[in-house]
């Protein structure tokens with residue numbers, strides 16, 4: 001592996017691989033759960049842009065929601081009688097064989113009205129067509145408190161609140177242990193994904209770096225044992241906010257697209273800009289292409305904002321924030337003697353450059369001794385954890401036990 005400090009390496013990744021990985025990770029797939037196991041359903045996911053409500057909405061028995069500073073994540077559970085491994089006409093006779101499908105949808109938190117409307121629709125359909133007990137809503141994230149009264153009044157069902165960090169850890173541990181093909185690593189050289197059932201023998205301790213609006217760093221020492229060991233206010237909300245000020249992009253995905261086309265050297269001051277062309281500070285492993293100062297070139301260029309390319313700005317800021325989080329993550333892992341680091345939160349958005357920067361930072365700073373892992377449902381750990389808490393308590397939801 002190259003000894004270059006993180007930064008400016010992305011141009012070497014094959015476009016084909018980036019496309020391949022991002023196509024595979026486009027939207028979080030639904031999950032199938034029954035008593036004997038759990039699996040990812042490989043089919044088109046859903047986005048808030050075009051939510052496809054299930055045909056059998058009366059079968060939606062559980063809803064969980066994680067309302068964060070930026071995004072509200074909803075999960076709904078649809079009880080079903082056909083298993084994904086059987087033909088579509090094959091129906092399970094025995095009720096206890098039944099499994100269910102978990103679907104995932106997200107909204108911007110600023111569109112909380114639309115979000116509550118969707119839950120209302122799911123709940124009303126259930127109530128109209130079924131004599132079963134009413135749907136219970138599990139809520140987590142800061143919005144579970146902020147919007148509690150509104151949700152309780154408008155939905156007219158019981159809303160149970162759960163602590164967001166507990167839910168994150170429950171969701172993480174379950175996804176890692178029980179969902180085959182959920183966790184992957186990125187090869188720092190080629191960016192190809194590596195899926196393995198078991199990456200490492202030591203399950204605990206591990207660390208979760210959850211990159212949402214802000215960053216929370218948690219050390220996990222057992223299935224429900226953890227402590228919050230750090231955090232940073234420079235997170236996903238920072239990237240989203242600054243790029244909406246500095247570029248014309250109107251959505252987060254558009255910002256990520258811009259960043260793919262940019263050259264951060266147009267705004268970042270590189271070591272070579274300080275030491276001279278093609279000269280680095282090799283004594284300390286700082287090559288001429290290493291970023292010496294993010295956005296450090298802007299001032300001396302003496303140009304207006306509209307004279308810089310938004311693509312270059314987007315790439316520079318994404319690199320700056322991802323590198324910073326990677327470095328903080330490494331320092332916490334080192335301080336707390338943890339080798340395996342899981343990155344979660346919607347900031348990652350399964351975006352190859354972001355995952356590559358985080359992987360590269362961890363590998364570089366730890367001298368290859370630590371590992372960076374990613375998850376296909378990276379933004380849904382909290383909402384999944386909230387659902388599991390309820391599913392466990394309620395015996396009528398068949399959830400395989402954690403291994």
Ligand SMILES: Nc1ncnc2c1ncn2[C@@H]1O[C@H](COP(=O)(O)OP(=O)(O)O)[C@@H](O)[C@H]1O
Nearest residue numbers: 068069070071212213236237240252345346347
């Ligand atoms: N569609 C999107 N719209 C806005 N931000 C997004 C989107 N997808 C990913 N993000 C990024 O994810 C961050 C929110 O991550 P999330 O884990 O949902 O945190 P929170 O719980 O604080 O809302 C945003 O600040 C932004 O950086």
Ligand SMILES: CC(C)(COP(=O)(O)O)[C@@H](O)C(=O)NCCC(=O)O
Nearest residue numbers: 068069212213214215216231232233
């Ligand atoms: C306050 C939060 C736990 C809220 O979670 P979020 O909605 O960002 O997912 C998080 O934004 C955070 O940990 N912020 C960093 C605070 C700090 O340690 O500086």
